[in-house]
Amino acid sequence: MxxxxxxxxxxxxxxxxxxxxxxxxxxxxxxxxxxxxxxxxxxxxxxxxxxxxxxxxxxxxxxxxxxxxxxxxxxxxxxxxxxxxxxxxxxxxxxxxxxxxxxxxxxxxxxxxxxxxxxxxxxxxxxxxxxxxxxxxxxxxxxxxxxxxxxxxxxxxxxxxxxxxxxxxxxxIDHYLGKEPVQNLLALRFGNALFEPLWRREWVESIQITIAEELGVEARGDFYDNTGALRDMVQNHLLQLLSIVAMEPPHSMDSDSVRDEKLRVLRALKPIDPNEIGKVAVRGQYHAGGIRGTPVPAYATEPGVKADSTTETFVALKVEIENWRWAGVPFFLRTGKRLADRVAEIVVNFRPVPHSALGVSALRAGANRLVIRLQPNETIRLYCLAKQPGEGMNLASVHLDLAFDQFFREGQMEAYQRLLLDVINGRLALFVRRDEQEAAWRWVEPILNEWMASHKPPKPYAAGTWGPAAASAMLAQHGTCWLEEEN
CATH class of the missing domain: 3.40.50.720 (NAD(P)-binding Rossmann-like Domain)
Incomplete structure (x- = not known):
């Protein structure tokens, strides 16, 4: 070629x-x-x-x-x-x-x-x-x-x-794979001795991956009502990000080495038991509400959407990977339309220290955390504990920040720009191979089938919120919460 x-x-x-x-x-x-x-x-x-x-x-x-x-x-x-x-x-x-x-x-x-x-x-x-x-x-x-x-x-x-x-x-093409922080995630993991030894079940308590949108279906009502959030976002974007986060170090950065490791993650996803879907999967649909003070209509009244539609506009999932690196670590995936903010981020919650002579704050969940923000501002932020100035050993959360637009003088490449240049130059690493796509569909299908067979409507949530309360309850069962709830 x-x-x-x-x-x-x-x-x-x-x-x-x-x-x-x-x-x-x-x-x-x-x-x-x-x-x-x-x-x-x-x-x-x-x-x-x-x-x-x-x-x-x-x-x-x-x-x-x-x-x-x-x-x-x-x-x-x-x-x-x-x-x-x-x-x-x-x-x-x-x-x-x-x-x-x-x-x-x-x-x-x-x-x-x-x-x-x-x-x-x-x-x-x-x-x-x-x-x-x-x-x-x-x-x-x-x-x-x-x-x-x-x-x-x-x-x-x-x-x-x-x-x-x-x-x-x-x-x-999956444009999320072309985003700068996703590329830097690979550099962070495989180029730094600081992170790779910690990137495993012994040191990671849980991982969250969120893609939230403020927008509704806009002019795509006909398309979206026959698709839904699980097909539109989870089967591709979220599972691709999950595979990047969880993959083993590739032999090299050539296209098949990277995609082979992503495929191993997708094939190691714990199959969803149809009888357990209610415990590990939440589907929702937005009702009328407000985004930053502006009233917005319910999904069922959007142009092109059936009035009795049961299509989900929100999905939250608890996912497990059955391999030596990640066994027992919950991955929480979430996506939705008409949510409180437009944000895409990966949150790696490290386990607290096993014993602290510095007080209980050093033992709290989330004290050590890595937040990789994909949009709207592309940053990588490492949270840790430090002593507050003054008398006594009082700890406070501080962070080390890599803001790409401030650190690098040259402008960042947009995702589509990078990916189109890769196509022109024959670089396949950031594109989805057929066997990856099949593995993702194979894992998602039991959820789709169970939702269609159950005829249960999605859980309602008001536009401008973070989705159904059941999504928060799912994390609470594991002693954690979504990042914005903690803040």
């Missing part, structure tokens, strides 16, 4: 929300930085909602520009970026139109990257159409989530795509 940096980046869904908010802004930032993209590289947008290139560039000016460069747009860089963009008007439902795409890219340079920023129902038809005009050679294809509705449908898509593209050509 070609490995030089020359490329032709073909963007299906070129007028879609993901292209406007994430993909094209990420490509612009790489272009603006200089040296990250080959000068000869081209972007070919594919859509049917623009008449020609001029109309498409006008669309890009209106819808992409607001999402790039927080400190303003460099007009010279923007103009030269637009010069990279070509446009092909295609009806994705008409395979004969793909001959136009073949003719448009035939003489363009380098590796071809096909990014499918479309609904998953179009993945297989697009792949077949690409193959019909010979565009599956010397190519890489990027698949956005969700990849299927369950294990069976996921396998059906993977089987069909795998008939046309080899596994090393397929990049299943």
């Amino acid at each position: 070609q490995t030089d940096s020359s490329f032709t980046f073909v963007l299906f869904g070129g007028t879609g929300d993901l292209s406007m908010r994430k993909i094209l802004p990420a490509l612009f930032e790489a272009h603006r930085a200089g040296g990250m993209l080959a000068d000869s590289g081209k972007i070919v947008a594919v859509a049917r909602h623009a008449a020609d290139r001029a109309e498409y560039l006008q669309w890009v000016n209106e819808h992409v520009k607001p999402h790039v460069s927080k400190n303003g747009v460099d007009e010279a860089a923007w103009t030269s970026f637009l010069a990279r963009i070509e446009f092909v008007k295609i009806d994705l439902g008409n395979p004969e139109d793909f001959a136009q795409l073949r003719d448009a890219v035939r003489d363009l340079p380098g590796i071809r990257v096909f990014y499918l920023a479309t609904g998953p129902s179009l993945f297989v038809p697009i792949c077949h159409a690409l193959a019909s005009v010979g565009l599956n050679e010397n190519a890489r294809i990027v698949l956005e989530k969700p990849l299927g509705y369950d294990l069976k449908s996921s396998n059906a898509i993977n089987d069909a795509v795998g008939e046309i593209f080899a596994e090393e050509q397929i990049y299943r």
